[in-house]
Amino acid sequence: MKRLLVLGAGTAGTVVVNKLRPRLDPAEWHITVVDQDACHHYQAGYLFIPFGIYRRRDVERPRRDFIPAGVEMILGQIEEIDPERQRVALAGGRHLDYDYLVIATGTRPVPAQTPGYDGDAVGDSIHQFYTADGAVALYERLKSWEGGRMVVNIMEFPFKCPVAPLEFTFLADWWFREHGRRDKVELVFATPMSEVFTKPVAASHLTGVLEAKEIRVETDLYVERIDADAGALVAYDGRELPYDLLVTVPVNMGAEVVARAGLGDELNHVPVDKGTFLSTRYPNIFALGDAAALPTSKAGSVAHFSVEVFADNFPRYVEGLEMLERFDGHANCFIESGFGKGLLIDFNYDTEPLPGKYPLPGIGPFSLLQETVTNHWGKMMFRWVYWNLLLRGREIPLPAEMSMYGKER
Amino acid sequence: MPIATIAGREVSLNDEGFMTDPAQWTEEIATFLAGQIGIDPLTDEHWKVIRFLRSDYTEQGETATLRRVSTLAGVDTKALYTLFPGKPARKMAYVAGLPKPKGCV
Numbered sequence: 001m002k003r004l005l006v007l008g009a010g011t012a013g014t015v016v017v018n019k020l021r022p023r024l025d026p027a028e029w030h031i032t033v034v035d036q037d038a039c040h041h042y043q044a045g046y047l048f049i050p051f052g053i054y055r056r057r058d059v060e061r062p063r064r065d066f067i068p069a070g071v072e073m074i075l076g077q078i079e080e081i082d083p084e085r086q087r088v089a090l091a092g093g094r095h096l097d098y099d100y101l102v103i104a105t106g107t108r109p110v111p112a113q114t115p116g117y118d119g120d121a122v123g124d125s126i127h128q129f130y131t132a133d134g135a136v137a138l139y140e141r142l143k144s145w146e147g148g149r150m151v152v153n154i155m156e157f158p159f160k161c162p163v164a165p166l167e168f169t170f171l172a173d174w175w176f177r178e179h180g181r182r183d184k185v186e187l188v189f190a191t192p193m194s195e196v197f198t199k200p201v202a203a204s205h206l207t208g209v210l211e212a213k214e215i216r217v218e219t220d221l222y223v224e225r226i227d228a229d230a231g232a233l234v235a236y237d238g239r240e241l242p243y244d245l246l247v248t249v250p251v252n253m254g255a256e257v258v259a260r261a262g263l264g265d266e267l268n269h270v271p272v273d274k275g276t277f278l279s280t281r282y283p284n285i286f287a288l289g290d291a292a293a294l295p296t297s298k299a300g301s302v303a304h305f306s307v308e309v310f311a312d313n314f315p316r317y318v319e320g321l322e323m324l325e326r327f328d329g330h331a332n333c334f335i336e337s338g339f340g341k342g343l344l345i346d347f348n349y350d351t352e353p354l355p356g357k358y359p360l361p362g363i364g365p366f367s368l369l370q371e372t373v374t375n376h377w378g379k380m381m382f383r384w385v386y387w388n389l390l391l392r393g394r395e396i397p398l399p400a401e402m403s404m405y406g407k408e409r
Numbered sequence: 410m411p412i413a414t415i416a417g418r419e420v421s422l423n424d425e426g427f428m429t430d431p432a433q434w435t436e437e438i439a440t441f442l443a444g445q446i447g448i449d450p451l452t453d454e455h456w457k458v459i460r461f462l463r464s465d466y467t468e469q470g471e472t473a474t475l476r477r478v479s480t481l482a483g484v485d486t487k488a489l490y491t492l493f494p495g496k497p498a499r500k501m502a503y504v505a506g507l508p509k510p511k512g513c514v
């Protein structure tokens with residue numbers, strides 16, 4: 001029996017076992033997947049929790065429900081990866097040997113990377129919505145917050161879902177207006193980049209949206225520490241940005257176990273070939289989803305598209321055949337912009353987000369880089385698509401490879 | 410694409426003045442470019458950073474971010490802001506003859 005071991009049953013790990021089980025002969029292949037958390041989280045839904053649109057129960061489901069028959073699922077914490085002995089150790093002393101390893105342990109917020117991000121201020125004047133607990137605490141805070149300056153900031157790049165902090169800011173603007181409090185709130189969006197988004201065409205569209213919503217932008221703000229007593233972000237260049245309520249995106253890092261195994265880069269993300277996800281160091285290790293160091297967005301859509309490519313390649317690879325498919329970096333993200341509207345961006349390694357229609361040229365129904373009601377509904381329907389189609393590896397009528405049809409240069 | 414003669418060599422630059430061909434870079438060019446942005450002289454600490462950026466670029470094909478430099482080159486971020494004041498990520502890349510870091514997506 002050959003053993004395929006998948007670390008992490010998040011978006012990437014779950015889709016990969018669903019796609020590979022039917023393609024690998026059960027008489028020859030044993031597939032195991034490990035995760036530390038009995039709940040699967042629809043993380044994109046965290047965005048809506050602070051505004052009372054979703055509750056915790058809307059974004060959590062039992063993880064086992066999404067693991068197909070014929071795949072062994074183990075609940076436990078992964079403590080060690082030993083690539084030389086091809087063995088993984090779990091907390092409690094259990095060992096798992098493998099022939100092929102897929103690392104899909106994602107990336108997670110690590111507040112402790114920022115000095116001053118601790119103490120009583122956390123959950124009071126300092127918040128984040130990158131975990132279910134954080135999003136719920138922020139919901140409670142917003143209910144009674146009387147106003148002042150809300151700063152939404154990004155600590156470090158890359159982080160998962162690069163549009164989420166912008167969406168949060170747009171939704172905050174909408175929510176305060178709905179609640180008749182917008183005149184009491186000053187909204188500031190602060191980023192370590194020189195633009196509000198990394199790609200120029202999208203950046204200029206999004207800057208326009210921010211201006212229209214009277215959201216102040218602070219660029220090149222690379223935060224050294226939080227001065228919680230003074231209520232200010234202190235940047236490396238000496239600038240200070242005072243806040244009354246800070247909503248931050250903490251530094252995102254891959255799993256600690258990746259670092260311990262010497263498999264990670266400076267943020268514990270695994271260097272891989274960007275077309276095939278094969279580790280640059282071991283011929284029997286792949287990294288998929290947010291865990292991989294790829295020059296495209298860390299997003300569920302990328303995890304999904306990349307697994308499609310991987311699932312086509314893997315059965316060939318183990319037979320000693322060439323991997324024919326190469327991932328192009330395809331990402332697409334709905335950007336919720338408030339007032340029941342949203343934008344959509346679609347891009348890859350080489351092509352930045354451009355205006356146009358998606359997925360059908362000229363027809364849509366979705367519009368790229370434009371605020372529309374249909375885009376908003378696409379985003380809201382996505383939760384259903386995620387639980388019912390995407391995670392289970394069912395066909396979604398969106399091709400893995402990006403297309404230029406329908407886009408306008 | 411503009412071409413300039415720097416320290417006796419022809420180098421191609423983009424609109425922002427960044428070198429577009431890392432292979433054209435020399436240490437003399439680095440000294441000149443540093444002078445252009447008010448960094449004079451280049452100290453040993455500067456060179457440590459510049460040499461790391463050059464060798465990392467050769468291996469990775471991408472310009473290192475501030476975090477990567479501070480983690481792997483042993484020069485912390487605060488020091489990078491002192492060595493290359495204001496916008497260190499851009500300035501380091503400029504002097505090292507590399508594209509400015511993409512900062513990812």
Ligand SMILES: Cc1cc2nc3c(=O)[nH]c(=O)nc-3n(C[C@H](O)[C@H](O)[C@H](O)COP(=O)(O)OP(=O)(O)OC[C@H]3O[C@@H](n4cnc5c(N)ncnc54)[C@H](O)[C@@H]3O)c2cc1C
Binds near residue numbers: 034046047079333
């Ligand atoms: C607020 C927010 C909004 C987002 N919005 C969107 C969006 O609109 N669109 C979009 O495409 N994406 C969005 N994303 C990103 C998306 O959720 C992630 O990119 C996606 O989940 C990545 O999948 P993954 O499998 O790589 O990682 P994950 O889904 O995070 O899975 C990693 C798994 O590994 C497990 N694990 C890690 N370490 C260990 C260990 N040591 N032992 C055992 N198990 C371990 C974890 O428990 C987890 O289940 C958003 C994310 C956030 C936080």
